[in-house]
Amino acid sequence: MQRIGDSPRVRRVLVGLAIFFSALFLLLPLVxxxxxxxxxxxxxxxxxxxxxxxxxxxxxxxxxxxxxIPVNLVFGVxxxxxxxxxxxxxxxxxxxxxxxPFAVSPVVAGLVYLLLYGRNGWIGGxxxxxxIQIMFAWPGIVLVTIxxxxxxxxxxxxxxxxxxxxxxxxxxxxxxxxGWTVFRRVTLPNIKWALLYGVILTNARAVGxxxxxxxxxxxxxxxxxxLPLHVxxxxxxxxxxxxxxxxxxxxxxxxxxxxxxxxxxxxxxxRENAA
Amino acid sequence: MNFVMILRRGTLAxxxxxxxxxxxxxxxxxxxxxLLNSSYDIARELxxxxxxxFIDWWQEQHGEAxxxxxxxxxxxxxxxxILQGLSADVVTYNQVTDVNxxxxxxxxxxxxxxxxxxxxxxxxxxxxxxxxxxxxxxxxSWDDLVGDDVEIVFPNPKxxxxxxxxxxxxxxxxxxxxxxxxxxxxxxxxxxxxxxxxFDTGGRGATTTFVExxxxxxxxxxESEVNNIRKExxxxxxxxxxxxxxxxxxxxxxxxxxxxxxxxxxxxARGYLxxxxxxxxxxxxxxxxxxxxxxxxxxxFADEFPETELLRVEDVFGGWNEVMxxxxxxxxxxxxxxxx
Numbered sequence: 002m003q004r005i006g007d008s009p010r011v012r013r014v015l016v017g018l019a020i021f022f023s024a025l026f027l028l029l030p031l032v033x034x035x036x037x038x039x040x041x042x043x044x045x046x047x048x049x050x051x052x053x054x055x056x057x058x059x060x061x062x063x064x065x066x067x068x069x070i071p072v073n074l075v076f077g078v079x080x081x082x083x084x085x086x087x088x089x090x091x092x093x094x095x096x097x098x099x100x101x102p103f104a105v106s107p108v109v110a111g112l113v114y115l116l117l118y119g120r121n122g123w124i125g126g127x128x129x130x131x132x133i134q135i136m137f138a139w140p141g142i143v144l145v146t147i148x149x150x151x152x153x154x155x156x157x158x159x160x161x162x163x164x165x166x167x168x169x170x171x172x173x174x175x176x177x178x179x180g181w182t183v184f185r186r187v188t189l190p191n192i193k194w195a196l197l198y199g200v201i202l203t204n205a206r207a208v209g210x211x212x213x214x215x216x217x218x219x220x221x222x223x224x225x226x227x228l229p230l231h232v233x234x235x236x237x238x239x240x241x242x243x244x245x246x247x248x249x250x251x252x253x254x255x256x257x258x259x260x261x262x263x264x265x266x267x268x269x270x271x272r273e274n275a276a
Numbered sequence: 277m278n279f280v281m282i283l284r285r286g287t288l289a290x291x292x293x294x295x296x297x298x299x300x301x302x303x304x305x306x307x308x309x310x311l312l313n314s315s316y317d318i319a320r321e322l323x324x325x326x327x328x329x330f331i332d333w334w335q336e337q338h339g340e341a342x343x344x345x346x347x348x349x350x351x352x353x354x355x356x357x358i359l360q361g362l363s364a365d366v367v368t369y370n371q372v373t374d375v376n377x378x379x380x381x382x383x384x385x386x387x388x389x390x391x392x393x394x395x396x397x398x399x400x401x402x403x404x405x406x407x408x409x410x411x412x413x414x415x416x417s418w419d420d421l422v423g424d425d426v427e428i429v430f431p432n433p434k435x436x437x438x439x440x441x442x443x444x445x446x447x448x449x450x451x452x453x454x455x456x457x458x459x460x461x462x463x464x465x466x467x468x469x470x471x472x473x474x475f476d477t478g479g480r481g482a483t484t485t486f487v488e489x490x491x492x493x494x495x496x497x498x499e500s501e502v503n504n505i506r507k508e509x510x511x512x513x514x515x516x517x518x519x520x521x522x523x524x525x526x527x528x529x530x531x532x533x534x535x536x537x538x539x540x541x542x543x544x545a546r547g548y549l550x551x552x553x554x555x556x557x558x559x560x561x562x563x564x565x566x567x568x569x570x571x572x573x574x575x576x577f578a579d580e581f582p583e584t585e586l587l588r589v590e591d592v593f594g595g596w597n598e599v600m601x602x603x604x605x606x607x608x609x610x611x612x613x614x615x616x
Contacts (some may be wrong), residue, residue: 120361127360135363183583219362221312224322234348236478237317240509 034252037245057223059250060232061139064228067208069146075204077154078196079127082188084155086170087164095158099152107149137219142227145213150206154199161195162188169247194269198262205258209251239273307484310343311544314364314532316351316371316553318479318501322564323368329560330551334544342544350478351437358383358532365536368529368552370498370553371437372589375528379586388530398552399524399566402586403445404499405517406486406506413493418449419518421494422467429492431482432475433603433610439475439482442496445523447603448587452521465613499523499581500565524586 039046049055069225084096102110118135119125128135135141167193171241211229218225221235228251234242315323327344347354347364355374358364359381367384369375375396378384380608389395409413414425421428431439446468447461454460473492479501481506487509488496489566497503499518531547534616536545558570562577593599603609 115360120359122360123363134361134363136360137357219347219357220349221345221362224345225347234317234320238320239483239504 006027017110017240021079026174031252034039034245037187037241038249041242042100046246047226049240050250052243055231055243056224056227057103058226058247061115061142061224061226062208062228064169065139065143066091066204068143069150069207070200070203071263072147074196074200075221077199078192079160079163081162081192084159084221088165099155102149102152107145107210107212108216110148111145114141114148114213115216117143136217137221137225139225141217142214142225146210146216149210150203153202153206154196157195157199157202158192160193194265197265201258201265205255208254226243290586296367303445304392306550307345307397308325309339309539309541309544310345311366311548312347312362312364312539313368313542314347314354314358314362315368317348318356318504319368319370320348321559324564326552326557329556329616330548333554333556334547337547344548350568352377355378358535363535365533365539365541366529366531367539368440368527370525370527372526372528373437373600375530376596378530378532383534383535384530385534389528391531392529392549392579394569396528396530396549397566398529398549399527399558399561400586401498401500401527401566402518402522402584403442403496404502404522404524405519406495406497406502407493407515407517409513409515411561412492415494415517417521418468419453421446421471422464422469426471426494427473427492428468428471428496429474429476429482429486430472430492430496431478435477436479438479438497438501441498441523443603443610444589444593444599445519445587448523448592449521450517451592453589462613465609477587499567504616505567517586518582521587523592524588580587 024234038049039113042263045099080095080099084092107222115136116122117124118128118141120136135144168234170183173187178186210227211233214227215230218227218230220226220230226234228247232244232247232251235241235247282466311325313323323344327346331342331344334340347357347362349357351369351371351374354362354367354369355377358367358378367375367378372389375384375388379386379388385391392398394400405415407413413423414420415426422425426580430442433439433443447465450461450464474482474485474486480496482497483505484493485491487505495505497505497515502516507514529550529552531542531545533542536542553570555570555572558568559574562568562573563581565580567581568574568577569589573574589596589599593602601608
């Protein structure tokens with residue numbers, strides 16, 4: 002039987018089209034970002050990069066990611082473990098709930114947090130009278146970032162842990178291993194790569210989140226301005242080169258993340274082949 | 277200083293130290309007071325220039341080292357953030373209505389416009405035109421904008437304060453030219469709005485449409501903004517035209533007394549806004565193409581600001597509340613004009 006892809010000419014056309022559209026929609030914008038960032042020379046690029054507020058934005062963005070990742074790592078593993086290893090009423094509901102941050106728009110997520118923790122919010126009034134500032138300060142940014150990125154780790158782990166089943170763990174328990182030992186010596190090695198992959202996705206999203214953060218940030222320069230917000234701010238300021246410098250930085254972080262992901266996938270397939 | 281204080285006042289560095297390194301121990305922080313100024317989005321460079329000067333000035337006057345932080349964004353969004361607890365000590369906006377929102381909530385004194393000179397507006401501007409080089413369509417005033425072959429670009433008055441001023445300026449001109457004849461004003465506004473090629477949501481978008489997409493014969497915006505755009509995108513490619521009659525655009529300032537008091541910054545907040553009226557600050561403001569009231573500075577910059585008759589919103593329309601209700605509320609004049 003002859004299939005569509007079998008003719009060499011059709012195949013060449015299809016591959017050519019795929020490459021053409023990837024270049025047009027993915028590569029070209031990336032090139033444009035760097036071209037714009039260096040539009041006024043290396044010196045301007047450095048001047049923009051070493052700007053006090055750009056540095057503060059970089060610092061804050063990394064700080065938020067550094068707090069978000071451990072929280073969601075623990076939360077994601079815990080959730081995946083719970084959902085795949087135990088049967089309890091409401092398990093399916095819980096699995097659906099995990100996806101809420103994916104389903105709602107980040108702006109809505111930000112607004113909801115603002116309504117809760119803002120000055121006129123349910124919890125906000127109490128916080129305000131006790132002089133605790135959550136919104137428009139870094140804790141608020143961390144909170145919404147955790148919310149927006151919380152499904153990534155669990156979503157990576159659940160299918161894998163479901164496929165693996167609990168047999169190995171059960172065997173370990175029969176052999177007398179404690180809960181913690183089972184987790185450390187059996188579960189963790191099995192889910193290691195998926196876990197790292199989840200962390201990478203979490204990091205990518207945490208670093209790049211705009212919508213939710215924009216609502217709760219208050220955009221105080223040098224204090225609550227993250228890198229994506231900084232890009233927008235500089236652009237509004239007619240500082241195109243500065244905006245694209247910051248954007249190039251974000252793109253670099255993204256490229257780095259993608260490289261890490263590709264490396265992990267390569268490692269995983271190699272291990273599979275070896276096994 | 278406890279952890280709660282760090283949450284409220286702390287800088288990123290102190291937060292990092294507190295969270296990552298020492299856990300609970302308080303980082304060493306100078307006792308300096310910090311003022312937070314919540315401002316509109318295109319004023320970043322303006323206050324980046326003014327703040328260091330103010331810091332020196334305060335040091336000289338009071339022998340105290342202080343710091344000024346800035347928050348920028350669309351001024352309605354900024355006002356909403358303050359309502360929700362952004363603890364700004366002062367606001368410096370480009371919309372009177374946004375300060376009124378804060379006054380209605382009791383965060384700003386009700387008589388805020390009487391607390392500083394000139395309606396609490398240390399500087400002002402008006403709407404002006406940016407036209408393509410040599411002004412090929414010969415646009416000099418508002419009545420040149422209602423011809424058949426003129427295409428206009430300005431932001432949507434529904435979403436942009438900037439666009440609102442443009443709409444009001446055109447209306448105020450028509451009101452003056454036709455001596456309040458409702459029918460003729462409506463006809464004028466109809467033609468004016470008909471000639472709008474693109475309604476962007478904000479000033480930045482309108483600039484992109486006009487400059488980078490090359491759409492339209494004239495971009496209408498604040499005089500200060502139009503001059504900045506010309507400087508940014510090429511002195512030789514565009515000309516600035518200030519119409520002989522236009523609207524007065526005030527840039528209101530106020531102390532957010534609720535927060536300033538709590539932050540123990542009341543005197544600093546007042547001092548900051550007072551400083552904007554000094555000759556030194558007025559000169560800096562004029563350098564950013566804003567019009568000022570200081571006589572000396574006015575004389576120095578006389579060449580850059582053409583004489584125009586500036587109509588006040590309060591005089592033509594009765595006040596901002598009336599304007600919002602009659603013109604911009606849904607089903608108001610603007611909606612009706614656009615439906616025709």
